[in-house]
Amino acid sequence: MLRKLTLFVCLVLFNISLHAQLDINYSYEGKADSVKLNFAKTEFSKYLKVAIFNSRIVQNVFNIKLIKKGATQNGSFSYTINSNGRLVNMICVGEDEAAIGHAMYTILESLGFQFDITGVVVPTVFKTAIFKSDSQSIIPFTRWRGIRQHVNFPMDISSYPLAEAKEYLNNLVRMRFNKIAIHSYPNLWHEVNFEDSVDYAGNFFYGRQHDIPNMQIFTNNIRFNDKIFSIPEIEKSYANTPVKSKMAIAWMRSLIEYAQSIGLRVQVSIEPRSKGDIPLITRTVKSVINNYPSIDELELITEEMGGWGDATTKAQVNKIAVAQFGESILQDTMVTNVIKNSQPDLDVLFFQLGRNITALKLLEKDQEIISHSIKLNLGIYCVINDYAKVAFYIAKKYLPNNSIAIMPGHGSKRVANYLPNLIPIKSQIAPTTIYSWIEFDGLMFTQQNANEGIYDLMKYLKVSNGAQQQNTILFNHWRTAENRTSARYAALNTLYGPIPQLDFYKQYAEKLQINNVAPYVQAMQLLEKIDWIATNDLPNIGFCWVGAWREGGPYTWINSKALKNVQGLYSQVNYNLKKAMYNVGSTSGSNYLTFLLNRSEASKLYLDAFEKGIQVQNIKQDSVGKFTPAQQLSASVICNHALTIFNKYLQKHVEQMPDRGCEGTLINFWHAPIYGLKVIRYKYAGIPIDADPVIDNRKDAPPLPIYFKKNSIIITSSP
Numbered sequence: 001m002l003r004k005l006t007l008f009v010c011l012v013l014f015n016i017s018l019h020a021q022l023d024i025n026y027s028y029e030g031k032a033d034s035v036k037l038n039f040a041k042t043e044f045s046k047y048l049k050v051a052i053f054n055s056r057i058v059q060n061v062f063n064i065k066l067i068k069k070g071a072t073q074n075g076s077f078s079y080t081i082n083s084n085g086r087l088v089n090m091i092c093v094g095e096d097e098a099a100i101g102h103a104m105y106t107i108l109e110s111l112g113f114q115f116d117i118t119g120v121v122v123p124t125v126f127k128t129a130i131f132k133s134d135s136q137s138i139i140p141f142t143r144w145r146g147i148r149q150h151v152n153f154p155m156d157i158s159s160y161p162l163a164e165a166k167e168y169l170n171n172l173v174r175m176r177f178n179k180i181a182i183h184s185y186p187n188l189w190h191e192v193n194f195e196d197s198v199d200y201a202g203n204f205f206y207g208r209q210h211d212i213p214n215m216q217i218f219t220n221n222i223r224f225n226d227k228i229f230s231i232p233e234i235e236k237s238y239a240n241t242p243v244k245s246k247m248a249i250a251w252m253r254s255l256i257e258y259a260q261s262i263g264l265r266v267q268v269s270i271e272p273r274s275k276g277d278i279p280l281i282t283r284t285v286k287s288v289i290n291n292y293p294s295i296d297e298l299e300l301i302t303e304e305m306g307g308w309g310d311a312t313t314k315a316q317v318n319k320i321a322v323a324q325f326g327e328s329i330l331q332d333t334m335v336t337n338v339i340k341n342s343q344p345d346l347d348v349l350f351f352q353l354g355r356n357i358t359a360l361k362l363l364e365k366d367q368e369i370i371s372h373s374i375k376l377n378l379g380i381y382c383v384i385n386d387y388a389k390v391a392f393y394i395a396k397k398y399l400p401n402n403s404i405a406i407m408p409g410h411g412s413k414r415v416a417n418y419l420p421n422l423i424p425i426k427s428q429i430a431p432t433t434i435y436s437w438i439e440f441d442g443l444m445f446t447q448q449n450a451n452e453g454i455y456d457l458m459k460y461l462k463v464s465n466g467a468q469q470q471n472t473i474l475f476n477h478w479r480t481a482e483n484r485t486s487a488r489y490a491a492l493n494t495l496y497g498p499i500p501q502l503d504f505y506k507q508y509a510e511k512l513q514i515n516n517v518a519p520y521v522q523a524m525q526l527l528e529k530i531d532w533i534a535t536n537d538l539p540n541i542g543f544c545w546v547g548a549w550r551e552g553g554p555y556t557w558i559n560s561k562a563l564k565n566v567q568g569l570y571s572q573v574n575y576n577l578k579k580a581m582y583n584v585g586s587t588s589g590s591n592y593l594t595f596l597l598n599r600s601e602a603s604k605l606y607l608d609a610f611e612k613g614i615q616v617q618n619i620k621q622d623s624v625g626k627f628t629p630a631q632q633l634s635a636s637v638i639c640n641h642a643l644t645i646f647n648k649y650l651q652k653h654v655e656q657m658p659d660r661g662c663e664g665t666l667i668n669f670w671h672a673p674i675y676g677l678k679v680i681r682y683k684y685a686g687i688p689i690d691a692d693p694v695i696d697n698r699k700d701a702p703p704l705p706i707y708f709k710k711n712s713i714i715i716t717s718s719p
Contacts (some may be wrong), residue, residue, distance in 0.1 A: 002074075003059070008638060017135070022049060022052060022060050022062075023060060023061045023062065023221040023266055024045050024048065024064065024694050025061075025062065025063050025064065026041060026065075026066060026212055027063070027064070027065050027066070027070075027582060028065075028066050028067075028328060028358065029065060029066070029067040029068070030067050030068035030069055030070070031068055031340060032066050032067065032068035032097060033068075033097055034393070034480065036097040036261070036263065037066060037100060037101065037103030037539075038098050038261075039101070039173065039261070039262040039263070040097075040100065040101030040104050040105070040173075040262075040263065041066075041104075041169070042653045043104070043108075043174070044064075044104040044105075044300075045107075047108050047111075047113055047120070047122075048062065048108075048639065049252045050122060051108075051111050051112075051113075051126050054126050055126035058288075060086050061086055061087045061088070061133065062088045062090060063087070063088070063089050063090070064090045064091075064092065065091045065092070066100050067088070067091060067092070067093045067094075067100070068093075068094065068095070068096065068097065068100060069093055069094070069095060070096060071095075072095050073095065073142055074095065074140070074469055075094075075095055075096075075099050075102075075139075075140050075143050075144075075178065076094070076095055076108070076137070076139045076140070077092070077093060077094040077095070077099040077100065077102045077103040077137075077138055078092075078093045078094075078103060078135070078136060078137035078138065079091065079092045079093070079103040079104075079106060079107055079134075079135065079136055080134075080135040081107070081131060081132075081133055081134045081135065082133050083131045083132055083133050088131050088656065090107070092104050092107075093487050096403075097263055098173075098178045098263035098264070098265075099178075101173065101263050101467075102138075102176045102178070102242060102274075103316050105173075105174055105176055105409065106136060106138065106176070107174035110134070110136075111123075111126065112125075112126055112511075113176045114488075114511045114512075115171065115173065115174035115176075115488075116175070116484050116487070116488050117168075117171050117172070117175065117479050117480055117483065117484055117487035117488065118171065118484045118658065118659070119167075119171060120174065121507045121511065121512065121588045122588075123252070123511075124513070124585070124586050125298065127625070138495070138496075139469065140469070140491070140494070140495050140496075141458070141461075141462075141469070141470060141494055141495060141497040142470045142471070142472065142474040142494040142495070143469050143471050143472065143495055144178060144179040144265060144433075144471060144473075144474075145177055145178060145179065145472070145473055145474070145491070145494035145495065146172060146177040146178060146179035146180050146181070146264065146265075146474050146475075147172060147177065147180050147181070147182075147438075147474060147475055147476075148181040148183065148435055148474040148475060148476050148713045149180060149181065149182055150183045150185075150441075150476065150478070151182060151183065151184070151188065151189065151252075152183075152185055152188060152205065152206065152702070153205060153441065153444070153478055153544045153545070153664070153668065154205055154210055154229055154544070154664030154665070154667055154668045155444065155478050155479050155482075155544065155661040155662075155664035155665045155671075156363075156477075156478040156479070156661065156664070157228060157255075157660075157661075158188075158204060158205075158231070159204075159230060159231060159660060159661075159663075159664050160231070160661075161224060161231070161232050161233065161660070161662045162231075162233065162251055162254055162255065164659070164660050165255055166255065166258050168265060168480060169255070169258060169259050169264065170262065172264065173262050173263055175382060175487070175488065175490055175491040176491060176495055177264070177494075178263060179264060179265040179266075179267065179472065179474065180259055180264050180265075180266055180267070180474075181265070181266075181267040181268075181269055181299070182252065182256065182266065182268050182269065183268075183269040183271075183301075183473050184268055184269065184270050185206070185270075186199075186270075186271070186405065187199065187200065187201060187203040187207065188201060188202075188203060188204065188206075188248075189201055189248060189249065189252050189291075190249070190268075190270070190284070190287060190288045190291050190292075191245055191249065191287055191291060192283060192284050193283075193287055194283075194289045195672070197244075198242070198506065199248065199460045200241050200242060200244075200245035201245040201248045201291075202234070202241065202244035202247065202248035202249075203588065204230055204231075204248070205546070206545065206547065206702070208517055208545075208546045208547065208671070209228060209238075210228065210229040210230070210546075210667050210668065210671055211227060211228055211229075211351045212225060212226070212228065212229055213279060213670060214226055217650055217651070217654060217666075218666065218667065218670070219664060220654075221654045221657055221666060222663045222666065223660070224617070225661065229365055229663070229664065229667045231247075231248075231712065233247065233251065233375075234247045234248065234251065238459065240404050241476060249291050249292075252291075252292070253291065253292055253294075256268075256292055256294060256295060257294055258383055260294060260296070265296045265297070266294075266295050266296050266297070267295065267296060267297035267299055267377070268288055268292055268295050268296065268297070268298050268299070269298075269299040269300075269301050269379060270284060270285070270288060270298075270299070270300060271300075271301055271302070271303050272284065272300060272352070272355070272356065272359070273303070277355075278355065278359050278362065281300070281355070282359065282360040282362065282363065282366070285298060285300075285359075285363055285369070286368060286369075289368075289369070289372055289374065293372065295374060295463055296374065296375060296635065297374060297375040297376075297403075298375070298376055298377070299376075299377040299378070299379045300356040300359060300360060300372050300376075300377075300378055300379065301356075301378070301380065301405065301407075302349060302352045302353060302356065302379065302380055302381055302391070303348070303352060303379055303381065304381045304382075304383070305345045305348065305349050305381065305382040305383065305384060305387060306345070306382075306383045306384060307343075307344050307345050307384050308344065308345070309344040309345045309348060310344060311343060311344045312342070312343065312344065312346070312347045313341065313342060314339055314341050314342070315346045315633050316347055317339050317343070317346050317350065318330060318339065318609060320347045320350050320351050320354075321335065321339075321350050321354075322387065323351075323354070324350055324351060324353070324354020324355065324357075325350075325394065325398070325483025327352055334390060334393050335390055335393075335394065338386050338387065338389075338390045345384070345387065345454075346387055348444075349382060349387055349391055353391050353394060353395065354394075356378060357378065357394075357395065357398050357399055360376050360378060360399065360402065361399075363376055364376060369520075372532060376402065377385075377402060377403040377404070377405060377433070378395055378399055378402055378403070378405070378437075379404075379405040379406075379407070379433075380392060380395060380404070380405065380406050380407070381407040381435075382407075382408065382412055383407075383408065383409050383414070385408065385409075385418050385421055385422065388406065388418070388422050389421060389422050389423075392404065392406055392422060392423060396428060403431070403432075403433055403471070403472070404431075404432055404433065405432070405433035405434075405435060405472075406419075406422065406423075406432060406434060406435065407435035407476075408422050409452060409534045410437070410440055410442065410535060411437050411440045411450065411531065411532075412436050412437045412438070412450040412451075412452070412453025412454050412456075412457065412475075412531075413450075413452060413531070413532050413535070414453070415434070415435070415436045415437065415453060415457055416436075416453045416454075416456035416457040416460060416537070416634065417456075419434070419457065419460060420460060420464075422534070426464045426465070429461065429464050429465060429470075430461075430465045430468040430470050430471060431471050432471065432472075433472035433473075433474070434457070434461075434470075434472065434473045434474075435455055435469060435473075435474055435475075435476065436450075436453070436474075436475050436476070436490075437450055437453070437475060437477070438450050438454075438475045438476065438477035438483045438486045438487055438490055439476065439477040439478055439479060439482070439483050439486070440476075440531075440535055441478055441543065441544055442535070442539055442540040442541070442542060442543045443531075443534050443535065443541065443542040443544075444478065444479070444542045444665070444668075445542040445544070445602075445603075445606050445649075445669060445673065446530075446534065446541075446542050446570075446602075446603035446606055446607070447482060447527060447530075447570075447573075447596070447599040447600045447602075447603045448482070448486070448527070448531050448534075449485065449486055449524060449527035449528045449530070449531050450486045450490075450528075450531055450532075451485070451486055451489050451501050451504070451528055452501065452528040452531070452532065453531075453532075454486065454489060454490050454493055455475055455498055455499070455500065455501055458493045458494075458497060458498035458499075459474075460500040462497055462498055470494075473494050475487075475490050478544070478545060478661070479661045479662075479665065480661045481595060481656075481658045481661065481662060482599055482661075483657050484592070484693045485508065485524065485596075488508070489501070489504055492504070493666065498601045501524070501525070501528070505520065505521045505524050505525075506521070507519075509521070509589075512586055512589030512592055513584060513585030513586040513588075514580055514584055514586050514589045514592075514593065515584065515585060515587045516579055516580045516581075516582050516583055516584075517580075519575075519576040519577070519579035519580040520576070520577070520580035520593070522572075522576045523572075523573045523576035523580060523596075523600075525633070526569055526572050526576070527573055527600075529569060530566055530569050530570065530573070533562070533565065533566055533569070534643060537559060537562035537565075537566075538558060538559070538562055538563060538566060540554055541554055541558055541563075541607075541610060542606070542673070543672070544665075544668050544672055545672075545702050546668070546672050546675070548670045548672070548676075549671075549672045549673060549675050549676030549679070550676075550679070551679060552676050552677075552679040552680045553672075553673060553676030553677075553679075553680075554617060554684060555610070555613045555614050555617075555676065555677065555680050556614075556616065556617055556680070557617075558610060558614050560611070560614060560617075563607055563610060563614070565609065566607060567604060567607045567608065567611065570600055570603050570604040570607065571604060573600045574597060574600050574601055574604065577593060577596060577597040577600060578597065580593055581593050581594070581597070587696075593659065595656045596655070598653075598655055598656040599656070601652055602649055602652040602653050605648050605649040605652055605664040606646075606647055606649050606673075608645050609642045609643075609645035609646045609649065609673075609677075610642070612638060612641045612642040612645060613638065613639065613642035613680065615638045616635055616638055616639070616680060616684055619631050619634060619635055619638075619684060626667065627684060627685075631684070632684065632685040632686060633685070635680075635681065635684030635685040636681060636684075636687055639677055639678075639680060639681035639684070639685065639687075640681075642677055643674065643677060643678075643681075646669075646673065646674050646677070649669070650666065650669065650670075652668070653665065653666055654666065675689075678690070695713070
């Protein structure tokens with residue numbers, strides 16, 4: 001025993017000695033900004049020490065040269081390692097400081113580290129000869145790659161303490177993303193100053209206050225807040241609109257400036273509303289720039305178009321088209337072919353598109369805008385394929401030199417499916433900014449996996465673009481921990497090009513020492529299948545905007561057959577994840593599978609509650625719109641049973657709470673599907689709602705991708 005203890009002490013002292021003698025020296029060439037490289041340098045030194053300390057290797061002098069070569073404009077980077085005894089010479093080269101950092105993180109990945117959106121996975125065993133001579137050179141598949149944050153719901157970073165929001169950004173940089181877009185809906189993150197008034201920011205979650213119920217499951221699991229779920233630093237000033245507005249902007253400005261300091265390019269995006277005129281757009285843009293003077297890009301994007309508005313005639317659409325683009329537009333068959341005798345939303349799309357184009361042309365000549373050196377972009381958010389196609393065509397016609405962004409569908413699979421028809425001229429694809437999805441907000445309370453659509457998109461871009469680099473791909477998502485797998489997959493695909501999902505899952509399992517690979521792969525493939533089926537057949541069953549549940553939500557129309565199909569698939573996922581949990585060789589792998597299983601089991605409970613709740617569809621009113629006492633009793637039993645299952649969902653959810661977003665999902669669940677079910681119970685059974693009503697005091701609202709009319713429903717999206 002004494003001998004073992006002595007050996008252990010000697011090993012510890014050896015490692016401490018080795019650690020203490022480690023010498024890491026940095027030098028710079030090519031006007032590399034040492035300040036901009038501080039984060040990557042600190043990270044590299046920290047993890048280099050971890051690797052050396054844990055592998056007991058002999059090298060202890062590292063000379064690291066950081067070289068900036070800004071001529072390529074493609075974000076390329078490379079590294080060279082020459083090892084000679086105790087001395088290791090490293091050269092990291094990049095187009096800019098961010099790319100130099102990417103070279104450093106690539107070295108760390110080659111040592112065995114894994115960078116996820118949830119944090120750093122440190123390998124349990126390092127190679128004994130990790131610093132042999134090596135080199136690698138990478139031209140990224142996508143020049144600008146990263147995340148598009150809508151910052152509009154409780155589970156995204158818009159409720160995070162500033163320190164945790166910054167750590168989220170740290171993880172994006174570690175994953176070698178290099179851009180983030182912040183979408184500021186009206187009254188959320190930017191003020192607009194008028195001569196006699198101010199349009200205030202800070203109306204979080206579309207002005208829907210999320211009070212915290214006085215129940216242990218919430219008070220025990222929501223950190224930082226006392227009564228209102230919000231950015232903790234802001235809660236005490238929540239009722240003071242002007243102060244809350246300033247604090248919201250200050251919070252976001254701090255985040256933007258921090259993002260830029262660690263190597264992320266930052267874009268702010270806004271949606272001028274339907275009735276906004278050109279002077280109002282100009283005023284809004286200048287207000288945004290005044291709020292966030294350091295941003296790199298600003299985008300004007302159309303509101304989401306999905307065919308949910310009132311139908312308009314051909315004559316009405318023609319009139320708006322002429323007003324925006326001139327008489328010649330009606331001679332262009334690319335435009336006129338899409339105009340029908342009666343159709344919704346095309347009039348609004350033409351109006352917003354033309355108005356935004358005009359505004360951008362004026363802003364590009366504005367000296368105040370020019371002085372800030374901010375790049376101005378145009379965005380199109382339209383999920384009707386033919387509309388999106390003609391909108392893109394018009395945008396390229398009238399703004400040939402501007403960056404055009406397109407968000408053509410809900411979910412990664414639809415984006416991949418729609419894009420080939422949307423941009424028929426292949427040379428126009430690579431310069432375009434493409435918005436895809438890691439997560440669809442219509443399915444927020446269930447576990448998703450967007451990898452199939454991500455792969456299909458990358459495969460198409462590789463074939464279409466040939467050797468040409470894709471300019472920008474950004475991904476929508478809200479929850480962090482739940483999207484860990486797809487976020488890494490998106491990062492690797494935008495960096496290296498299309499990686500088959502099977503190859504990725506095997507590599508991911510190997511990194512996490514998940515030795516039962518086959519059932520893990522099967523579970524992830526099933527989640528891909530669920531992602532597509534649920535998006536199509538269970539639309540908005542998990543939409544997190546509380547306004548969608550104000551009148552009860554989708555209980556009265558969700559399809560029972562589709563629901564049971566997805567329930568069965570989640571059962572298969574759960575079975576396979578439990579099998580995959582046998583013989584896991586690392587704590588990281590075990591924790592990952594435990595969380596994934598928890599969220600998949602919670603998803604099954606969510607659908608179980610819906611399966612019970614939608615049984616109210618069988619209860620029909622009489623000819624005067626009344627329910628009999630027997631029907632009321634039946635409805636109350638149905639709803640109470642469903643609420644009991646929802647309570648099990650809450651209990652399951654709080655078993656795993658690794659980040660602030662999990663707290664946001666918890667509180668949002670109370671204010672959305674649970675509240676909606678209580679509304680249904682009140683309407684059918686007359687039982688009072690034991691919760692504060694959802695008051696319609698919103699400043700803005702997302703459009704529902706569903707068009708309700710009386711008791712019928714029309715799903716406007718198609719696969």
